[in-house]
Amino acid sequence: MTVIYVTQPEAVLSKVYEAFTVSLKQEDGTWKKKTIPAQTAEQVILMGNPQVTGDALVYALELGMPVHYLSFFGKYLGSALPGYSRNGQLRLAQYQVYNDVPKRLELVKAIVTTKIHNQYNVLYRHNQRDNPLKERKNLVKTQQTIDQVRGVEGLAAREYFACWQNMVGKQWVFNGRNRNPPTDPVNALLSFSYALLKTQVTAAVHLAGLDPYIGYLHEVHHGQPAMVLDLMEEFRALISDNIVLGVLSKREIQPQDFTESLGAYRLSEAGRKTFLTAFERKMNDEFTHPVFNYRCTYRRAIELQARLLSRYLQEGVPYKPLALR
Amino acid sequence: MTTLFYLIIYDLPDNKAANKRRNRLHKMLSGYGAWTQYSVFECFLTVVKFTQMQIKIEKLIKPEEDSVRVYVLDAGAVKRTITYGSEKPRQEQAIII
Numbered sequence: 558m559t560v561i562y563v564t565q566p567e568a569v570l571s572k573v574y575e576a577f578t579v580s581l582k583q584e585d586g587t588w589k590k591k592t593i594p595a596q597t598a599e600q601v602i603l604m605g606n607p608q609v610t611g612d613a614l615v616y617a618l619e620l621g622m623p624v625h626y627l628s629f630f631g632k633y634l635g636s637a638l639p640g641y642s643r644n645g646q647l648r649l650a651q652y653q654v655y656n657d658v659p660k661r662l663e664l665v666k667a668i669v670t671t672k673i674h675n676q677y678n679v680l681y682r683h684n685q686r687d688n689p690l691k692e693r694k695n696l697v698k699t700q701q702t703i704d705q706v707r708g709v710e711g712l713a714a715r716e717y718f719a720c721w722q723n724m725v726g727k728q729w730v731f732n733g734r735n736r737n738p739p740t741d742p743v744n745a746l747l748s749f750s751y752a753l754l755k756t757q758v759t760a761a762v763h764l765a766g767l768d769p770y771i772g773y774l775h776e777v778h779h780g781q782p783a784m785v786l787d788l789m790e791e792f793r794a795l796i797s798d799n800i801v802l803g804v805l806s807k808r809e810i811q812p813q814d815f816t817e818s819l820g821a822y823r824l825s826e827a828g829r830k831t832f833l834t835a836f837e838r839k840m841n842d843e844f845t846h847p848v849f850n851y852r853c854t855y856r857r858a859i860e861l862q863a864r865l866l867s868r869y870l871q872e873g874v875p876y877k878p879l880a881l882r
Numbered sequence: 883m884t885t886l887f888y889l890i891i892y893d894l895p896d897n898k899a900a901n902k903r904r905n906r907l908h909k910m911l912s913g914y915g916a917w918t919q920y921s922v923f924e925c926f927l928t929v930v931k932f933t934q935m936q937i938k939i940e941k942l943i944k945p946e947e948d949s950v951r952v953y954v955l956d957a958g959a960v961k962r963t964i965t966y967g968s969e970k971p972r973q974e975q976a977i978i979i
Binding site: 559560561562563564565568573574575576579581591592593594595596597598837841 | 906909910915916917926931934935975977979
């Protein structure tokens with residue numbers, strides 16, 4: 558199953574019988590057409606603002622294909638999602654756990670512990686053994702309220718990103734995580750990577766039939782898909798951070814791939830394509846799932862976690878966030 | 883989900899009605915795989931998708947005039963495929979435009 562990325566602003570995605578056609582505007586004003594098999598596609602990700610005809614959009618939804626919109630910078634804007642499951646019982650269970658404070662705290666602790674565990678592993682693999690993340694991980698267990706857990710998570714994140722300067726090498730400057738807008742290239746890459754991850758998790762949450770706006774770790778307030786952000790936590794270090802470190806250490810992306818305007822950094826056309834290729838490579842990497850004991854790709858793992866969470870909510874099957882060594 | 887490699891070859895006569903059918907068949911197959919030679923399509927499909935396609939082919943063609951052949955190959959056979967002057971069949975994971 559393929560994922561279609563359209564990154565050119567002057568492109569039109571249309572439908573011709575059973576296939577998609579992408580028309581690209583050439584310098585001389587003519588259009589170059591390319592046929593893409595729609596039946597074997599799994600997702601469409603649009604970046605910048607390519608045009609999509611109504612026909613193509615409806616056909617994508619009919620085939621059960623989510624269409625995700627990202628800004629030119631890679632910020633997640635939204636998605637058009639197919640109908641999927643309308644599992645009312647599951648949502649009721651989801652709301653019940655939200656009001657059940659001890660159960661919710663237990664779940665939040667599991668998510669944060671795994672997040673810190675995965676962050677520690679990233680550092681460990683890159684020879685940054687001297688860090689306090691292990692203690693932070695143990696500290697989570699003793700916390701009494703969700704706010705305290707959030708505090709520990711924040712501390713761990715700051716300590717984690719403090720080690721990044723050593724990992725990214727001398728040709729990059731990284732003084733901690735910042736966003737809106739990212740003020741250095743590494744932060745720009747991280748934001749891009751997280752936005753791509755968010756598209757995948759959003760699709761998984763909808764696939765499982767969960768309500769994206771009710772989460773446990775993230776505050777439920779207007780317009781924040783808390784459940785998506787909750788599920789994302791265990792994958793941030795595991796997937797996104799590893800991809801960024803990977804492309805930097807292999808020197809697939811160079812400082813000259815970025816342009817700066819008003820203090821915000823953006824990636825060039827070629828750099829973006831390189832990064833998307835790396836992202837896809839990672840999403841299709843296989844590993845043995847620690848709970849189910851079979852080989853699966855990272856893309857499948859995200860969906861499995863969403864399904865596992867819904868099993869936990871409805872049937873009490875223990876929820877184990879994904880932690881890899 | 884596992885996919886198999888389906889090689890679809892068609893030969894339709896040259897008259898007005900058949901030309902129309904050929905055109906329609908071509909457009910339909912473009913939705914399922916890559917057009918590699920004039921009357922050849924190569925598709926990596928799951929069983930469900932293949933069945934859908936098979937139904938569409940059967941509805942479209944006239945067996946007494948037209949000839950459509952479908953070869954089903956597994957991963958090992960695809961790996962041993964030899965090509966000259968063009969690329970070997972490969973399942974695309976991402977299409978980046």
